[in-house]
Amino acid sequence: xxxxxxxxxxxxxxxxxxxxxxxxxxxxxxxxxxxxxxxxxxxxxxxxxxxxxxxxxxxxxxxxxxxxxxxxxxxxxxxxxxxxxxxxxxxxxxxxxxxxxxxxxxxxxxxxxxxxxxxxxxxxxxxxxxxxxxxxxxxxxxxxxxxxxxxxxxxxxxxxxxxxxxxxxxxxxxxxxxxxxxxxxxxxxxxxxxxxxxxxxxxxxxxxxxxxxxxxxxxxxxx
Amino acid sequence: xxxxxxxxxxxxxxxxxxxxxxxxxxxxxxxxxxxxxxxxxxxxxxxxxxxxxxxxxxxxxxxxxxxxxxxxxxxxxxxxxxxxxxxxxxxxxxxxxxxxxxxxxxxxxxxxxxxxxxxxxxxxxxxxxxxxxxxxxxxxxxxxxxxxxxxxxxxxxxxxxxxxxxxxxxxxxxxxxxxxxxxxxxxxxxxxxxxxxxxxxxxxxxxxxxxxxxxxxxxxxxx
DNA sequence: CCTACCGATCGGTAGG
DNA sequence: CCTACCGATCGGTAGG
Numbered sequence: 001x002x003x004x005x006x007x008x009x010x011x012x013x014x015x016x017x018x019x020x021x022x023x024x025x026x027x028x029x030x031x032x033x034x035x036x037x038x039x040x041x042x043x044x045x046x047x048x049x050x051x052x053x054x055x056x057x058x059x060x061x062x063x064x065x066x067x068x069x070x071x072x073x074x075x076x077x078x079x080x081x082x083x084x085x086x087x088x089x090x091x092x093x094x095x096x097x098x099x100x101x102x103x104x105x106x107x108x109x110x111x112x113x114x115x116x117x118x119x120x121x122x123x124x125x126x127x128x129x130x131x132x133x134x135x136x137x138x139x140x141x142x143x144x145x146x147x148x149x150x151x152x153x154x155x156x157x158x159x160x161x162x163x164x165x166x167x168x169x170x171x172x173x174x175x176x177x178x179x180x181x182x183x184x185x186x187x188x189x190x191x192x193x194x195x196x197x198x199x200x201x202x203x204x205x206x207x208x209x210x211x212x213x214x215x216x217x218x219x220x221x222x223x
Numbered sequence: 224x225x226x227x228x229x230x231x232x233x234x235x236x237x238x239x240x241x242x243x244x245x246x247x248x249x250x251x252x253x254x255x256x257x258x259x260x261x262x263x264x265x266x267x268x269x270x271x272x273x274x275x276x277x278x279x280x281x282x283x284x285x286x287x288x289x290x291x292x293x294x295x296x297x298x299x300x301x302x303x304x305x306x307x308x309x310x311x312x313x314x315x316x317x318x319x320x321x322x323x324x325x326x327x328x329x330x331x332x333x334x335x336x337x338x339x340x341x342x343x344x345x346x347x348x349x350x351x352x353x354x355x356x357x358x359x360x361x362x363x364x365x366x367x368x369x370x371x372x373x374x375x376x377x378x379x380x381x382x383x384x385x386x387x388x389x390x391x392x393x394x395x396x397x398x399x400x401x402x403x404x405x406x407x408x409x410x411x412x413x414x415x416x417x418x419x420x421x422x423x424x425x426x427x428x429x430x431x432x433x434x435x436x437x438x439x440x441x442x443x444x445x446x
Numbered sequence: 447c448c449t450a451c452c453g454a455t456c457g458g459t460a461g462g
Numbered sequence: 463c464c465t466a467c468c469g470a471t472c473g474g475t476a477g478g
Contacts, residue, residue: 106343
């Protein structure tokens with residue numbers, strides 16, 4: 001219909017393409033994201049789609065970057081108004097679990113999927129995935145250092161160790177939600193994250209009913 | 224050359240096909256495993272390959288089953304001679320980390336990759352992945368129950384919670400090894416697993432030098 | 447277990 | 463942003 005569009009119209013189209021690309025890649029993978037399928041869903045020609053990116057790899061990179069932006073918006077930004085250190089870490093963990101349990105991406109955590117898909121395939125996409133995850137890990141570690149300096153963590157707490165553990169728990173929760181549809185994983189993940197932060201002990205032999213309630217919400221699955 | 228083979232020769236060929244299929248799928252994914260590529264690497268015709276399985280989905284299922292067998296052989300069996308309960312759990316964790324750090328599969332833990340790839344695609348392959356992971360989780364939980372009954376875990380330890388956490392740590396370690404090539408993740412994973420089992424506290428303020436050495440081997444990455 | 451072949455789809459380009 | 467097209471590869475089958 002309109003062979004030429006203004007720059008802002010072209011940007012809108014580009015965003016519309018990427019939005020759909022994120023949904024497709026979320027379940028089919030960044031490799032399973034095909035230009036033909038994408039064009040069909042958008043009721044565009046393949047050439048119209050690919051013209052915005054040049055080739056598939058650039059489309060993959062743009063799609064990944066948008067998913068990373070979404071992650072930051074869903075997990076990092078909601079916690080950014082909470083005071084730094086342990087309070088912010090607890091807010092991050094809660095937002096993270098909500099993000100994983102929710103339907104932000106139809107196929108679960110985009111970064112985890114992309115990491116599994118590209119961890120054995122050298123190239124720009126793999127590098128971008130590794131870079132995004134390393135930035136996130138560094139942000140967590142930085143916040144852990146703040147908490148440690150404020151004396152909010154247990155005395156010998158190791159920020160790198162705790163950041164590793166928090167990331168692992170998120171991956172475990174993602175698998176539980178996506179593969180097993182196990183909503184009880186939210187409680188497991190929350191308990192494991194709080195243990196890692198030293199907020200709860202792995203097992204507390206003597207604690208108040210309110211503390212127990214905080215650590216194990218009612219919707220937790222039966223053991 | 225030989226259009227007809229004996230049953231045992233056919234079985235050998237089938238095993239040879241699956242062996243190569245595991246390697247390819249390990250890095251390219253079970254969907255990226257194509258009959259044409261497989262046939263080329265085996266110096267066979269596509270029809271010769273597909274004849275052993277019927278279609279691609281059956282090939283994927285056979286490949287997955289073989290990878291599961293390998294996991295059991297690498298992680299479960301080495302620990303099966305260790306006394307039940309906590310000692311066996313510790314042996315499992317060590318074998319698990321070795322499996323993840325090693326080169327059993329060129330693309331890292333096959334089950335983790337398959338889980339990420341198929342968690343949003345209903346069908347027999349997804350069901351088989353979920354089933355294998357649930358069996359493994361059940362085996363861990365069963366062993367945790369034995370350990371708890373023997374008083375080897377902390378008093379209020381929750382086997383389901385601990386099994387969740389151990390599985391999560393394994394996924395985190397797999398990502399660290401495969402995506403980041405971070406060998407220090409072995410020490411992080413080991414420490415996190417022992418904390419989950421209550422063997423080490425998340426942080427121990429007062430402990431012997433030998434205990435510190437056990438918890439943090441020299442090859443651990445700097446924090 | 448092979449050759450020869452099928453329709454469908456892949457990423458991408460030429461030209462407008 | 464379109465139509466029309468390219469060679470390559472996909473899963474799979476017929477027939478031997």
